[in-house]
Amino acid sequence: MADVRSATAPTQFLAVNDDRYAYRRFGGGRGHPLLFLQHFTGTLDNWDPAVTDALAREREVILFDNAGVGRSSGRVPAKVAGMAQHALAFLDGLGVATCDVLGFSLGGMVALQMAQDRPSIFRRMILVGTAPRGGEDIMHLEKPGLARHFADPKLVGYAILTKIFFAPTQSSQAAGEAFIERLMQLAQRREDRDPPSGPEVAAAQIAAFREWERFTGERFADLKSIRHSTLVVNGVHDEMIPVSNSYRLVENLPNAVLLVYPDSGHGSLFQFHESFVRHASAFLSSDSRFAPF
Amino acid sequence: MADVRSATAPTQFLAVNDDRYAYRRFGGGRGHPLLFLQHFTGTLDNWDPAVTDALAREREVILFDNAGVGRSSGRVPAKVAGMAQHALAFLDGLGVATCDVLGFSLGGMVALQMAQDRPSIFRRMILVGTAPRGGEDIMHLEKPGLARHFADPKLVGYAILTKIFFAPTQSSQAAGEAFIERLMQLAQRREDRDPPSGPEVAAAQIAAFREWERFTGERFADLKSIRHSTLVVNGVHDEMIPVSNSYRLVENLPNAVLLVYPDSGHGSLFQFHESFVRHASAFLSSDSRFAPF
Numbered sequence: 001m002a003d004v005r006s007a008t009a010p011t012q013f014l015a016v017n018d019d020r021y022a023y024r025r026f027g028g029g030r031g032h033p034l035l036f037l038q039h040f041t042g043t044l045d046n047w048d049p050a051v052t053d054a055l056a057r058e059r060e061v062i063l064f065d066n067a068g069v070g071r072s073s074g075r076v077p078a079k080v081a082g083m084a085q086h087a088l089a090f091l092d093g094l095g096v097a098t099c100d101v102l103g104f105s106l107g108g109m110v111a112l113q114m115a116q117d118r119p120s121i122f123r124r125m126i127l128v129g130t131a132p133r134g135g136e137d138i139m140h141l142e143k144p145g146l147a148r149h150f151a152d153p154k155l156v157g158y159a160i161l162t163k164i165f166f167a168p169t170q171s172s173q174a175a176g177e178a179f180i181e182r183l184m185q186l187a188q189r190r191e192d193r194d195p196p197s198g199p200e201v202a203a204a205q206i207a208a209f210r211e212w213e214r215f216t217g218e219r220f221a222d223l224k225s226i227r228h229s230t231l232v233v234n235g236v237h238d239e240m241i242p243v244s245n246s247y248r249l250v251e252n253l254p255n256a257v258l259l260v261y262p263d264s265g266h267g268s269l270f271q272f273h274e275s276f277v278r279h280a281s282a283f284l285s286s287d288s289r290f291a292p293f
Numbered sequence: 294m295a296d297v298r299s300a301t302a303p304t305q306f307l308a309v310n311d312d313r314y315a316y317r318r319f320g321g322g323r324g325h326p327l328l329f330l331q332h333f334t335g336t337l338d339n340w341d342p343a344v345t346d347a348l349a350r351e352r353e354v355i356l357f358d359n360a361g362v363g364r365s366s367g368r369v370p371a372k373v374a375g376m377a378q379h380a381l382a383f384l385d386g387l388g389v390a391t392c393d394v395l396g397f398s399l400g401g402m403v404a405l406q407m408a409q410d411r412p413s414i415f416r417r418m419i420l421v422g423t424a425p426r427g428g429e430d431i432m433h434l435e436k437p438g439l440a441r442h443f444a445d446p447k448l449v450g451y452a453i454l455t456k457i458f459f460a461p462t463q464s465s466q467a468a469g470e471a472f473i474e475r476l477m478q479l480a481q482r483r484e485d486r487d488p489p490s491g492p493e494v495a496a497a498q499i500a501a502f503r504e505w506e507r508f509t510g511e512r513f514a515d516l517k518s519i520r521h522s523t524l525v526v527n528g529v530h531d532e533m534i535p536v537s538n539s540y541r542l543v544e545n546l547p548n549a550v551l552l553v554y555p556d557s558g559h560g561s562l563f564q565f566h567e568s569f570v571r572h573a574s575a576f577l578s579s580d581s582r583f584a585p586f
Contacts, residue, residue, distance in 0.1 A: 260551035
C-alpha cells in the first residue's frame with residue numbers, strides 16, 4: 001500500500017570500504033531519486049511518513065543513516081564536511097551519480113557541503129530549516145527557550161518534539177500532536193528499527209554545528225558558486241535554526257526560491273505537510289534551469 | 294479572447310459623492326473578485342496582462358485608479374490612509390462587500406491600511422514588493438542605485454522599468470524586455486487610455502511613502518491584528534523596497550506565507566509571471582483559514 005511504505009520498507013545495508021551504511025529505498029515514478037538527509041539525532045525512523053510516503057508516489061526516495069547514526073557503522077564525524085564525505089561515498093556505492101536531495105536541518109548543511117564538494121551529485125535541492133556556513137544561532141540547545149524543554153521531566157519520548165519542532169500556539173501544537181501520532185504509528189513496526197541516538201551522537205553533531213557557525217573570508221561567499229535550483233523552506237518562528245538563516249541562503253544562493261510558513265517552528269514541513277509536499281513535488285517536477293516553479 | 298482582456302476591457306467610471314473613479318472589470322469564474330492596487334505612478338495601463346489576464350480566467354478582476362491617478366478625479370492623497378479611504382469608498386460604490394486583493398508596492402501598503410480600517414473588506418490578500426508601516430528604505434529614488442537610472446537620458450518611455458523593476462543580470466534584463474514588450478502591445482490600444490502620471494502624482498505618492506516609514510509605539514505591532522490569510526511575494530534583489538520589508542511582514546502578520554524569487558527585483562511577479570500566477574491562483578482558490586496552500 002502506497003501510504004504505509006515507511007512502515008514496511010526493509011532496511012538495507014551497503015558496504016563501502018570499511019563502512020556499512022543503513023538505508024531504506026522505496027517508491028517510484030518518473031521523478032529523479034530523492035535523497036533524504038536527516039536532522040540532529042534523527043534516524044531512519046524519524047521521518048514523517050506524511051512527507052516521505054507522499055513524495056515517494058512520484059519518485060524513488062532514499063532514507064539514509066549517516067556514519068555512526070542508527071545502524072550505520074563508524075563514528076559521527078565532528079564536522080559537516082565529514083558527513084558530506086560519507087553521504088557521497090554512500091551514493092557512489094549505490095551507483096547513484098545524480099539525484100535530488102531534501103536536507104532538513106543538519107541534513108541541509110550536509111547537502112550544501114556535498115553540492116560544493118561535487119556539484120554534479122545533485123540536480124535540485126530542497127533545504128528545510130537549515131543554515132549556511134557562518135549562519136547564526138544554530139542549534140543552541142543551551143539557550144533558555146530550548147533548554148527548559150530538555151529539562152522538563154514531563155516531556156518523555158516523542159513529546160519533546162511538539163515543543164521544539166512546533167510553535168507555542170494552539171494550532172501549531174495540534175499539528176505537533178498529529179505529527180507525533182504519525183511517528184507512533186510508524187513505531188508499531190516492531191522489528192527492523194534503528195536504535196535511538198545516544199549522547200555521543202548528539203555531542204558530535206553539536207560539535208559539527210559549532211564548526212559550521214565559523215567562517216573565514218567573506219561571509220556567505222561560498223554560496224554564490226552553488227548554482228543548483230534550490231527550494232529553501234522555513235517556519236517563521238523556528239527557535240532551533242532561526243529563519244534569518246534561510247534569508248541569508250536565498251540572498252546568496254544565485255538560484256533559490258524561499259518559502260516561509262507562518263505559525264510554525266523547526267518542523268514546518270511536518271505541520272503543513274500537504275502544502276509542503278505540493279510545493280516540493282511541483283519544484284522537483286520542473287525541468288527549468290530556474291528555481292521558480 | 295481570454296488573453297486580450299486587458300487590451301479590450303472598457304474603462305468604466307463610478308461616481309461616489311463628489312469623486313469619480315476610473316476602473317476596468319473583466320474576467321469571471323468561481324473565484325472571488327480580485328482588486329488590483331497599483332504601484333507608484335502606475336495607471337490602469339501599467340498592469341502586466343500576463344498577470345491580470347491569467348488571473349482573470351478564474352475570477353473577476355478589478356483594476357482601479359485611485360484618486361488623482363489616471364482618469365480618476367481629485368488629488369492624490371499625501372498619506373496611504375487617504376488612499377485607503379478612497380479605495381473603500383470605491384468598493385462601497387461598486388457594491389463589493391468583500392473581495393480578494395493584490396497590492397503591488399504602494400498598492401500593498403494601501404491594502405494593509407484597508408485591512409486594518411475595515412477587516413471585512415478582504416478575504417485573502419496578496420502583497421507583492423511592499424512594506425509595513427515603519428518599514429525601511431521605501432522608495433528612496435534619490436539613492437545612487439536608483440537615481441542613476443532616472444538621470445539616464447537613454448532610458449526613454451518604458452525602458453527605465455527594465456532597470457528599476459529587474460535585477461542587473463542577463464536573465465532578469467531579458468525578462469524585463471519581455472515585460473516591456475507586453476506593455477507595448479497593450480499600448481496598441483489607441484483609445485480609452487489613461488494619461489501617464491505627472492510630477493504632482495509622484496510628489497504626493499513620495500510624501501505618502503515618507504509618512505508610511507514613520508511609526509509610533511511598538512514597531513510592526515499593528516500587523517498582529519491583521520489575521521487575513523496573506524501571501525507575501527518579493528524579488529530578492531529589490532532595490533526600490535528591499536526584501537527585508539517582506540521579512541518583517543511575515544514575522545509579524547500572524548497568517549502570512551512568504552515567497553521570495555531569486556535573480557529578480559521589484560517586478561518579480563512580472564519576471565516569473567507563470568510561477569506567480571500559479572501560486573497566486575492556488576492561494577486564492579484555497580478556502581482554508583490558514584494561509585499555506
